[in-house]
Amino acid sequence: NAGVTQTPKFQVLKTGQSMTLQCAQDMNHNSMYWYRQDPGMGLRLIYYSASEGTTDKGEVPNGYNVSRLNKREFSLRLESAAPSQTSVYFCASIPRGAGGYTFGSGTRLTVV
């Protein structure tokens, strides 16, 4: 009963480095989402995948790419990290159009 699992939990990157944030859910949910949370800004949608095989941009997609590897996994990639990408990243999933999101525990990313 893991729910939504995110790895890593913490990461420090240097400007220009790349990394992939991993997210996996074991609830057979159709839709998955990546949000970032910054102080005073609330949660902002980066990318989402309404169903396996589809991905779309959210409110703040610049500097990110995503892959919906299969129904369970949805990864977020930073190709060239910038200090402005310092944030807490949350992955979330939902069954087909019902109820609210289930969130992962988050990844705290610092770019120096």
Add this chain to the structure above:
Amino acid sequence: QKEVEQNSGPLSVPEGAIASLNCTYSDRGSQSFFWYRQYSGKSPELIMFIYSNGDKEDGRFTAQLNKASQYVSLLIRDSQPSDSATYLCAVNREDSSYKLIFGSGTRLLVRP
């Protein structure tokens, strides 16, 4: 104007009192409304959701929706110190992708 607005607080109430948290939204086509609780350093967890005008009760929590006024609220009865957290309001537009738009949250402090 933000799509979902919340007073950042903190809202301070004594233990045992009713805490009233408010949220307004700008998109009249919004279909469903969610309240999440987020403890410091943790991920958001769903408290309840509401789709129809009126009140919806779940234990000590009551969500109230007024679509004409574009207003949704959360009442917490018999507030406990463990209710101290940030409460996030989220709104789903009339959109099959089920993207939630979050407010920046209201911090609630319950004084023993």
